[in-house]
Amino acid sequence: MRLEINRVEMPLRNVFRISRGEISVQETVIVQLYDNGESGLGEATQSSYYTHSADSIIDSLKQLEQELREWEFTTPEALWEVAEERLANDYFALSALDQAAHDLYGKRHRTSVFERKGMNWHNVPQSSITVSIASIPQMIEELQGFAGWPIIKVKLGTSDDLAIIQALRDSSDAVIRVDANCAWTVEETIRNSIEFASLGVEFIEQPLPADAPVASKRVVFEESALPIIADESCQREDDVRECDGLFHGINIKLCKCGGLTPAFRMLDEANSRGLKTMVGCMIESEVAISAAAQLAPRLDYVDLDGAALLARQPAQGVKVQHGKISRPSGFGCGVTLNTTLV
Ligand SMILES: [Mg+2]
Structure with a gap:
């Protein structure tokens, strides 16, 4: 090799x-x-x-x-x-x-890859696209730029989180998911979950820091009005077991867990424990997105907007457009490099 x-x-x-x-x-x-x-x-x-x-x-x-x-x-x-x-x-x-x-x-x-793993490209969930943190008018403008996307993931962790979701809810009928990236306390999480549930938010990703005490995670798990998905708290294979009873689901990312080989095993483990499953991404090109998309037919939620956030990128593979994930074409992960790398 x-x-x-x-x-x-x-x-x-x-x-x-x-x-x-x-x-x-x-x-x-x-x-x-x-x-x-x-x-x-x-x-x-x-x-x-x-x-x-x-x-x-x-x-x-x-x-x-x-x-x-x-x-x-x-x-x-x-x-x-x-x-x-x-x-x-x-x-x-x-x-x-x-x-x-x-x-x-x-x-x-x-x-x-997905056919090798015994899957068909049927019932593939749609992907969210991410609105990042800015002033409320800027976030509304970014949201409007994503017209046609059925699911929006909103980055939170500001002093204005409730006002942000109220404003975005008023501006769009899209499904809203939120990602606090470890920024909330137990009290904020529970209070926000109640408010956000009434605004039709679907779930909350990683409200507490990854190293928050188990007791805090358990209070949030038991008292949250919305499902809680682990991202920073679920990195490698062994973390799936730890998340059982503290989260409602896990967000698998290839870079965190070490690739598709452990990612498929994490899906098996999560399914056996009744945890919801999601695949996420970093800001990355269609190379990594095409690899992660191979998991998609088995998932509850997909967040593969990384390449859609780029102005240009070095490869052509799985496209995520208006939430729809294109069926990987060709063999392997279905991706080819451009002749020039950006
Ligand atoms: Mg996240």
Whole structure:
């Protein structure tokens, strides 16, 4: 096997703000895994919250590059087991490699990932699109720019959260979901859940900090008027068990859990525990979006708007337009690189 590593800067359509900060250009790392005349694509994007920079992801992958040349590629799952031992401290890098391995395997065996996993492209949930934090008039303007999207996810964690949702509710009939990105207290969460339930909000994502006491999470789980979905609190496979009884569902992201290989196992675990399932994304190109979309037929909720937030990007794959997720075309993850990387 041979790995090619590319660093790419992707400009955003609009400045993106959440409770922790803002960005206007997203740095990402795109890898190509070559074996016997085929290649597969994978991606991991920079994230300050998860303390992975493009540089650190590239460094992790470079440490594996030489060894990888000696390995024989059989399945993505077999590669994941070996690679995980080397990349235990960098699941973002592991995720990029695992996506590429799934893409490569599908191309070699002339199947898409979702078909290999026994799924049909039926009853695929629609994706939300994200309105980021700004002044209320700016948020309304951004929302109006998303006319035609059936589901809106609103980033919260301000002193104006209730006024924001009231204003957005008055401006749109779309389904509203909210994501507090760890910014609320127990009391705020319960109070907001009651107000938001009356405004038709569907669920609340990650109200409390990931390291909030278990007792606090349990109070929120039991007293919230809306379902609570874990994002920052559900990163890796073992976290699914921990979320049972503290959250109503989990938001799986490939970069957090280390790729599609563990993501499919997390879905099994969540289904067996009766937890709702969702796939989310970072701001990333259609490389990572096409990989994450392979999970979509099995999910309750989808949030794969990452590439839709970009002004331009380096690949063509699964499209998410007005919430509709296009069926992956071609084999593997169904994505190809543009001739120029942005
Ligand atoms: Mg989130």
